[in-house]
Amino acid sequence: MSALQSVSLITQNPKMLNLIERINKVADSDSSILIIGETGVGKEVFADYIHRLSNRGQNPIVKIGLAALPTELMESELFGFEKGSFTNADRSKKGMFELADTGTIFLDDIDDSPLNIQAKLLRVLESNEVRHIGGTKAIPVNTRLISASKVEIKDLVEVKLFRQDLYYRINTVQLRIPPLRDRKEDIPLLVKHFLKRFAREKELDISNDALQALMDYKWPGNVRELRNVIQRASLFTEDVIKISDFPDDFAKFSDNEKIINACHKCFASGEMSMKEVVECLEKKIITEAITDAKGNQSEAARNLGLKLSTLRDKIKKFDIEI
Numbered sequence: 063m064s065a066l067q068s069v070s071l072i073t074q075n076p077k078m079l080n081l082i083e084r085i086n087k088v089a090d091s092d093s094s095i096l097i098i099g100e101t102g103v104g105k106e107v108f109a110d111y112i113h114r115l116s117n118r119g120q121n122p123i124v125k126i127g128l129a130a131l132p133t134e135l136m137e138s139e140l141f142g143f144e145k146g147s148f149t150n151a152d153r154s155k156k157g158m159f160e161l162a163d164t165g166t167i168f169l170d171d172i173d174d175s176p177l178n179i180q181a182k183l184l185r186v187l188e189s190n191e192v193r194h195i196g197g198t199k200a201i202p203v204n205t206r207l208i209s210a211s212k213v214e215i216k217d218l219v220e221v222k223l224f225r226q227d228l229y230y231r232i233n234t235v236q237l238r239i240p241p242l243r244d245r246k247e248d249i250p251l252l253v254k255h256f257l258k259r260f261a262r263e264k265e266l267d268i269s270n271d272a273l274q275a276l277m278d279y280k281w282p283g284n285v286r287e288l289r290n291v292i293q294r295a296s297l298f299t300e301d302v303i304k305i306s307d308f309p310d311d312f313a314k315f316s317d318n319e320k321i322i323n324a325c326h327k328c329f330a331s332g333e334m335s336m337k338e339v340v341e342c343l344e345k346k347i348i349t350e351a352i353t354d355a356k357g358n359q360s361e362a363a364r365n366l367g368l369k370l371s372t373l374r375d376k377i378k379k380f381d382i383e384i
């Protein structure tokens with residue numbers, strides 16, 4: 063298998079395909095790349111893809127998540143240290159930049175780096191040399207930098223939480239990965255991919271309703287959340303995945319989402335006035351509450367937080383069949 067095939071980057075979304083086209087052009091150039099995107103959109107997948115595609119692809123990619131590290135550890139992890147440079151330093155240790163020599167260093171959550179680390183990072187990137195903590199020797203390093211952030215770094219620059227000079231240095235090429243809710247056409251492909259990965263031997267399928275529910279959901283956790291939902295569903299299913307195989311709150315949320323999307327469509331297309339959309343929504347919610355309560359109006363009123371008389375008025379007004 064070629065190195066490139068070992069990284070799955072599944073998409074058919076035009077914006078994503080455009081990003082991949084741009085990557086194909088810059089992968090070999092050693093330019094610093096900043097990847098911005100919400101949690102779970104695939105920032106690390108992209109970093110791996112760029113590295114594998116580049117002429118450094120057979121050399122190491124070294125990843126370090128800056129959000130999880132306390133400042134002191136961040137410094138020693140990134141730049142290394144000499145024996146005796148601090149308590150417990152009973153031997154010297156290489157830093158991530160050295161380990162990534164001839165390869166790529168992936169600085170995840172770079173927005174979480176404190177200003178003193180930023181100053182040191184800038185020095186390394188400008189000079190292509192690191193110095194161990196407690197050391198005096200300059201060690202040459204040859205690494206390609208890919209960084210990732212969940213937030214707009216330029217906003218941090220504005221409030222002086224991020225150095226502008228470092229921002230320019232890491233941001234030679236910027237890739238923005240769209241959230242999953244803005245590329246719904248990727249959902250069926252990803253579902254297929256995860257079903258194959260998690261239940262290869264079962265040959266699972268997915269019902270149309272269940273797939274539609276996945277398409278309607280907003281995916282705050284993006285591809286990672288989708289992967290988890292599919293992984294879980296595939297554990298408990300032997301043939302066809304149904305909505306009932308998804309987490310309860312997911313199915314409920316998805317119902318509400320469907321209604322809201324439908325209302326939005328009616329209003330945005332000019333088909334209905336706002337008053338008509340609101341009445342249509344009210345009618346739908348009441349009808350569903352009555353169905354859920356198996357026709358028991360007192361129970362439906364209670365669940366809706368309405369007086370029974372108000373519910374009866376609305377049933378009459380909207381001509382709801384019981």
Ligand SMILES: Nc1ncnc2c1ncn2[C@@H]1O[C@H](COP(=O)(O)OP(=O)(O)OP(=O)(O)O)[C@@H](O)[C@H]1O
Nearest residue numbers: 070071072073100101102103104105106107285286
């Ligand atoms: N396009 C894709 N094709 C296949 N798998 C993907 C894709 N995008 C994301 N994934 C999968 O989704 C999960 C999350 O991806 P990844 O770790 O790259 O996200 P992230 O943006 O780095 O998230 P975080 O900000 O939380 O670190 C991983 O299991 C990854 O393999």
Ligand SMILES: [Mg+2]
Nearest residue numbers: 105106170210
């Ligand atoms: Mg990540």
